[in-house]
Amino acid sequence: MKKSIIITTFILLVALLSLLTNGCNVSKKVADKSGAQLWAENCNRCHNSPGPGEFNNDNWEIVGMHMQVRANLTQTDINKIIDFLKSTNNQ
Ligand code: HEC
Numbered sequence: 001m002k003k004s005i006i007i008t009t010f011i012l013l014v015a016l017l018s019l020l021t022n023g024c025n026v027s028k029k030v031a032d033k034s035g036a037q038l039w040a041e042n043c044n045r046c047h048n049s050p051g052p053g054e055f056n057n058d059n060w061e062i063v064g065m066h067m068q069v070r071a072n073l074t075q076t077d078i079n080k081i082i083d084f085l086k087s088t089n090n091q
Contacts, residue, residue, distance in 0.1 A: 035084030038077050045071065052088040060085050 033041075043049035055063060060082050068078040 033077075033080070035080035035082075035087075038073075039081045039084055042071050042073065042077075043067070043081070050085075052085050055085070057086045057089050060089075 039049060050063075064078050064082040064085075067073070068075070073081070
């Protein structure tokens with residue numbers, strides 16, 4: 001009985017420790033996503049994704065601000081998406 005309490009406590013401590021050391025780290029995999037990938041995963045959740053070339057660069061900035069709020073994206077993610085969407089524009 002006593003032994004099982006000690007084992008359980010130990011397991012909980014290890015779990016807590018790993019949560020404390022890793023819990024708040026953004027996983028590298030998520031942080032490494034490209035603008036194209038983020039665009040493909042997010043912008044078709046509510047409507048068809050507008051693709052690169054559908055708006056000029058100035059309008060992509062506005063759309064970005066608007067959709068960052070709608071889609072609840074971080075500044076880093078929306079910047080990557082907007083850079084990707086602007087990438088085929090020369091304007
Ligand atoms: C949570 C739902 C949602 C997501 C996710 C979303 N949109 Fe939208 N989007 C909307 C809605 C709703 C509208 C219609 C305008 C409004 O009511 O705000 C819209 C309108 C637009 C428009 C029309 C122009 C404008 O600004 O109104 C564009 C372009 C657009 N979205 C692009 C995007 C892109 C690019 C992404 C990915 C970063 C995205 N959307 C992700 C909901 C979303």
